[in-house]
Amino acid sequence: MSPFAALFVRDFRLAIRVGGGALIGVLFFLIVVTLIPFAMGPDLALLARVGPAILWIGALLASLLTLDRLLAIDHEDGSLDLILTARVALELTVAVKGVAHWLTTGLPLVIATPLLGLLLNLEPAATGAVALTLLVGTPALTFIGLIGAAITVALRRGGLLVAVLVLPLTIPVLIFGVAASNAAIVGPVRFGTPFSILCGLALMSIVVGTFAAAAALRHAME
Amino acid sequence: MALIDLANPTRFRALVDGVLPWLGAATVVAFAFGLERSYFAPDDYQQGATVKIMFIHVPAAWLGMMAWGLMSMAALGTLVWRHPLADVAAKTAAPLGAAFTLLCLVTGSLWGRPMWGTYWVWDARLTSELVLFLMYLGVIALWRTIDDPGRAARAVAVLTLVGALDLPIIKFSVDWWNTLHQPASVFRVGGSTIDASLLAPLFIMALAFTLLFFTLHLAAMRNEIMRRRVRTLLMMQADAAGGH
Numbered sequence: 001m002s003p004f005a006a007l008f009v010r011d012f013r014l015a016i017r018v019g020g021g022a023l024i025g026v027l028f029f030l031i032v033v034t035l036i037p038f039a040m041g042p043d044l045a046l047l048a049r050v051g052p053a054i055l056w057i058g059a060l061l062a063s064l065l066t067l068d069r070l071l072a073i074d075h076e077d078g079s080l081d082l083i084l085t086a087r088v089a090l091e092l093t094v095a096v097k098g099v100a101h102w103l104t105t106g107l108p109l110v111i112a113t114p115l116l117g118l119l120l121n122l123e124p125a126a127t128g129a130v131a132l133t134l135l136v137g138t139p140a141l142t143f144i145g146l147i148g149a150a151i152t153v154a155l156r157r158g159g160l161l162v163a164v165l166v167l168p169l170t171i172p173v174l175i176f177g178v179a180a181s182n183a184a185i186v187g188p189v190r191f192g193t194p195f196s197i198l199c200g201l202a203l204m205s206i207v208v209g210t211f212a213a214a215a216a217l218r219h220a221m222e
Numbered sequence: 223m224a225l226i227d228l229a230n231p232t233r234f235r236a237l238v239d240g241v242l243p244w245l246g247a248a249t250v251v252a253f254a255f256g257l258e259r260s261y262f263a264p265d266d267y268q269q270g271a272t273v274k275i276m277f278i279h280v281p282a283a284w285l286g287m288m289a290w291g292l293m294s295m296a297a298l299g300t301l302v303w304r305h306p307l308a309d310v311a312a313k314t315a316a317p318l319g320a321a322f323t324l325l326c327l328v329t330g331s332l333w334g335r336p337m338w339g340t341y342w343v344w345d346a347r348l349t350s351e352l353v354l355f356l357m358y359l360g361v362i363a364l365w366r367t368i369d370d371p372g373r374a375a376r377a378v379a380v381l382t383l384v385g386a387l388d389l390p391i392i393k394f395s396v397d398w399w400n401t402l403h404q405p406a407s408v409f410r411v412g413g414s415t416i417d418a419s420l421l422a423p424l425f426i427m428a429l430a431f432t433l434l435f436f437t438l439h440l441a442a443m444r445n446e447i448m449r450r451r452v453r454t455l456l457m458m459q460a461d462a463a464g465g466h
Contacts, residue, residue: 147384151364151377161360161367165381168356171349172391212384215301219376 003088004096011097015104021069025062025105026112032058033116044121051120052130052181056174058116059109059134063141064163066105070097070149071217080153084221091214098139098146098210106138129184129191133198137177140202143209144169150216173201229306231447238444245437252430259423266420275333277423280408281431282326286354287389289319289435293361294386297379307443309375310450312382313365314442318435320358327351338402346395347403350388357385371450 001009015021036054037047047054074080083093113134117127148166155161180194228234256277266273293315299308330348331341342348361378368374396405407415414421 147380151381152367154373155367161363164356164363165360168353168360169384171353208384208387212380216377216380219301219380220373 003086004092007083007093008096008100011100012104015069015100021066021101022104022108025066026108028065029058029062029109029112030116032061033119037120048121048123048126051117051122051126052133052185053178054120055113055116055130055134056137056177056181059113059138060141060167060170060174062109063106063138063145064166066101067145067149067162067166069105070101070146071153072149075153080217081221084217089214090218091210094146094150094213094217095206095210098143098206098213101146102139102142106142109138110134123185126181126185130181133177133180133195136195136198136202137173140173140198140205141170143205143213144173146209146213147216150213150220153217154220173198173205176201231307234307235444235447238440242437242440242444245433245440249430249433249437252426252433256423256426256430259426263423264419269337272333272336273420275329276420277427279326279329279333280424281428282322282329283351284428285431285435286319286323286326286351287392288432289315289322290354290358290382290386290389293319293382297382300375300379301383307447309371309379310443310446311439312375312378313371314439314446316358316361316365318438318442320355320362322431322435323351323355323358327355343402345401345403346399347392347401350392350395354385354388354392357381357388361385371453 033054036058040046040050071080074083084090086093110131113131114127117130122130145162145166147169148162151165152162176194176198179189180191180198183189183194184191228237260274260277263274263277265271293312296308296312296315299305300312327348330351334343335341361381364378364381365374368377395401396403408421408424416424
């Protein structure tokens with residue numbers, strides 16, 4: 001088995017276990033999406049209008065809070081040092097970890113979106129649009145978060161610092177994700193226009209995130 | 223004197239000690255001249271005397287972006303060439319850049335109230351400038367969180383280079399999006415659209431702001447070098463005390 005496949009299988013198995021990141025992320029997503037109507041009041045029309053934004057912010061926060069599972073946990077028990085000694089490109093290693101993380105924490109958020117769309121009184125078309133934008137956006141959020149996770153990997157009291165570092169970088173993804181969702185609901189722009197930009201942002205984030213995270217890890221673990 | 227000669231902190235301090243008084247004097251002169259020119263500049267036909275906020279707002283914006291550009295070059299110096307003073311330059315540029323960006327946001331907000339009727343609007347340029355300010359605060363937080371300056375320098379360097387992607391977004395935001403903010407009026411294809419009577423004070427104030435930035439920056443770099451020396455001495459002292 002190639003080292004990347006082995007790393008992927010390891011990360012995947014660790015994450016889907018009880019105590020792994022998969023279900024806790026969805027649970028946090030659900031809690032956030034439940035909290036906001038409590039604050040806003042039960043006006044269904046209003047909820048339907050801001051529904052895409054609520055879902056996007058919930059997904060963003062859920063992605064953010066599961067970031068520590070990406071690198072810090074491996075650093076704590078020493079397995080990150082071991083992974084870094086492997087004679088393979090660090091960029092690919094980091095990318096494989098990112099993909100495994102997205103499959104176990106980002107994709108469940110996308111799958112949970114239709115159910116949460118019901119809670120927010122979204123039309124099926126709207127829910128579909130939000131789910132599609134999240135499908136493209138959550139990899140972007142994961143790989144941008146990878147940068148923050150790599151920079152703060154050796155910090156013990158990272159805490160909110162990762163959020164402060166990562167959130168400004170995720171703002172363009174958030175803007176275009178919500179714009180694409182709203183375009184599908186109310187127009188006047190076609191859905192495809194902001195959605196293509198979102199796809200471009202996601203592709204760029206995957207590349208920039210991989211290289212930046214590998215550089216940060218290389219320098220942090222010296 | 224090549225850049226690498228300045229890598230010696232003692233030689234750098236000697237240079238700063240020699241240059242700084244002249245730089246400070248030049249700053250004062252430039253500000254005096256710039257403020258006098260700004261005061262006597264004509265009123266705008268639409269905005270009246272309010273246009274003179276531009277003489278602070280625009281140079282502050284330019285300096286805020288230039289500081290991040292300087293930090294990016296310093297980041298490359300740290301990561302690629304391991305220049306010893308690159309991280310000192312980056313660390314001291316961050317609070318200055320944040321201050322200029324904040325000045326830009328505040329003066330712009332005060333200018334927007336009479337001109338646009340609102341203190342803030344979520345258009346592309348204001349949003350991307352606010353994101354720049356948040357990134358400055360994040361970088362300052364990161365510098366303070368990692369204890370070892372060398373390790374902090376490398377972590378911040380990566381973050382700075384990623385954040386440098388915001389600079390072209392700020393610059394071209396008024397071209398790429400429908401924004402309330404004024405489109406490019408100075409650095410644009412086809413030359414500036416501002417009349418010379420207002421453009422000249424603007425450039426003089428920009429020069430004054432730049433001299434101010436470098437005066438403060440060099441002084442801060444000297445302070446940071448001394449701060450690190452103190453830190454090393456304290457660590458050596460603690461080490462010697464522990465050896466007993």
